[in-house]
Amino acid sequence: MIVLGIESTAHTFGVGLVTDEPEVKILANVRDTYVPPKGGMKPGDLARHHAEVAAEVTRTALERAEVSIRNIDSVAVALGPGMGPALRVGAVVARGLALKYGKPLVPVNHGVAHIEIGMFATKSRDPLILYLSGGNTIIATYYEGRYRVFGETLDIALGNMMDAFVREIGLAPPYVRNGMHVIDICAEGGKNLLDLPYVVKGNDMSFSGLLTAALRLKDKVNIHDLCYSVREYAFDMLLEATERALALTGKKEILVVGGVAASVSLRGKLEALAKDRGVELKVVPPEYAGDNGAMIAYTGLLAYKSGQKVDPEKAMVRPRWRIDQVEIGWR
Numbered sequence: 001m002i003v004l005g006i007e008s009t010a011h012t013f014g015v016g017l018v019t020d021e022p023e024v025k026i027l028a029n030v031r032d033t034y035v036p037p038k039g040g041m042k043p044g045d046l047a048r049h050h051a052e053v054a055a056e057v058t059r060t061a062l063e064r065a066e067v068s069i070r071n072i073d074s075v076a077v078a079l080g081p082g083m084g085p086a087l088r089v090g091a092v093v094a095r096g097l098a099l100k101y102g103k104p105l106v107p108v109n110h111g112v113a114h115i116e117i118g119m120f121a122t123k124s125r126d127p128l129i130l131y132l133s134g135g136n137t138i139i140a141t142y143y144e145g146r147y148r149v150f151g152e153t154l155d156i157a158l159g160n161m162m163d164a165f166v167r168e169i170g171l172a173p174p175y176v177r178n179g180m181h182v183i184d185i186c187a188e189g190g191k192n193l194l195d196l197p198y199v200v201k202g203n204d205m206s207f208s209g210l211l212t213a214a215l216r217l218k219d220k221v222n223i224h225d226l227c228y229s230v231r232e233y234a235f236d237m238l239l240e241a242t243e244r245a246l247a248l249t250g251k252k253e254i255l256v257v258g259g260v261a262a263s264v265s266l267r268g269k270l271e272a273l274a275k276d277r278g279v280e281l282k283v284v285p286p287e288y289a290g291d292n293g294a295m296i297a298y299t300g301l302l303a304y305k306s307g308q309k310v311d312p313e314k315a316m317v318r319p320r321w322r323i324d325q326v327e328i329g330w331r
Contacts, residue, residue: 001073002027003304004061004097005297008090009082009110010134011041013050015061016293017072018301024120027065029287029294030057035174040167047085054093061293069101074309076106076300078113080321081135087317095312104309106300110291111136111323114284115147116302117295118257122282128251130242130270131323133258133291134159137238139203139245140323142331147323150245151203158234159260161207165230169218179286183227184265190228194221198233203241203248207234235266239273246277256283259290302330 001021007014014031018024034041034049062069077094080087098105115129129147131138137153156164166172166182175182196213199206214230242254254274260266261284274281288295303309306329 001301001305002067002071003074003076003106003297003301004069004072005076005108005293005295005300006090006094007031007078007110007291007293007296008050008086009078009080010086010291011035011046012291013053013057013090014291014293014296015058016295016297017061017065017067018294018297020301024298024301026294026298027067028061029292030061030064031292032057038173040164041083043083043085046083047089050086050089054089058093069097072103074104074106074300074304076108076296076303077315078110078296079107079315080110080318082110082319084317084319087319091315091317095315098312104304105312105315106304106308107310107315108296108299108303109321109323109326111138112147112326112328113295113299114257115140115255115323116299117288118255118282118284120298121285121288122255124253124255124282126251127253127255127282128242128245128249130238130254130256131258132158132238132256132260134163136258137205137207138323139241141249141251142328145328145331146326147328149322149324150248151205151241154201154204154206155208156211158207158238159258161211161234162231165211165214168215169223169226179262181263183231184263186224186227187231187265189224190222190226192222192225192228193232194225194229196229196233198237200237200240203245205237205241207237210234231265235269239269242270243273243277246279251279253280253282256281257289261289262286306330
């Protein structure tokens with residue numbers, strides 16, 4: 001079986017192809033990411049970008065996989081969560097391919113796809129999951145047919161907070177340079193930990209107060225100390241909530257997925273936590289950390305084999321589709 005997956009939830013339009021014959025293998029993973037010339041991402045700009053690159057990205061993915069569109073078995077598409085205009089481009093492309101070539105259409109939750117590609121790539125079995133991306137900060141685990149959320153951000157996500165911070169102090173875009181987030185590069189010169197808000201409520205975290213307080217200090221303190229402090233406060237808030245969730249669930253693995261999983265400094269903190277708690281840390285490989293089509297194709301393969309599909313006419317986008325609303329029929 002061969003599944004083509006389409007990702008378009010935010011800044012990336014990606015297409016991946018996955019097969020399970022004779023074993024699961026990623027055949028292609030092609031993407032094109034929009035980087036705004038200044039400021040943040042505007043939904044309309046994302047939709048325009050995705051519409052412009054969709055045909056070429058799809059064609060390139062099929063060529064790299066050496067597969068004809070007529071020979072795939074189904075089309076999978078991320079229908080949410082994400083930005084509505086961006087999501088709709090992927091949905092239109094997926095619906096068109098499914099209808100034109102008579103292929104089943106499989107709906108995929110973007111967050112579940114991040115988790116599933118992480119499980120596949122790291123061979124995790126039953127982990128505590130840290131799903132950390134631009135738009136999501138979630139601590140979860142699988143239980144009785146669904147991914148259950150133990151903690152999450154109460155306002156903005158960790159990735160969005162860091163992006164907004166470096167943008168507002170004039171360091172970005174781009175937000176990543178030489179494989180490192182700009183906040184990590186800036187923080188390398190920091191030594192002093194400043195007094196900033198630290199908000200953890202049970203297993204939930206709040207990053208908006210940290211961002212606001214940091215921006216008020218941007219012209220009053222050493223910029224490297226400020227970057228260092230923002231990063232340390234944010235990551236330590238996450239670690240406190242993670243350790244509490246480990247104690248509650250008794251899990252022996254921590255799986256980190258999503259774009260923020262690529263942070264070297266966060267990984268160092270998590271390694272120390274894992275050693276202290278006697279658990280194994282597994283981090284999704286960089287090529288699958290950010291948004292990509294392969295994760296949609298792989299999750300689509302799992303979903304299709306468990307009987308999940310949708311009529312193209314009913315494949316509507318769901319910008320606020322939570323991971324704990326998805327029935328995981330393949331576990």
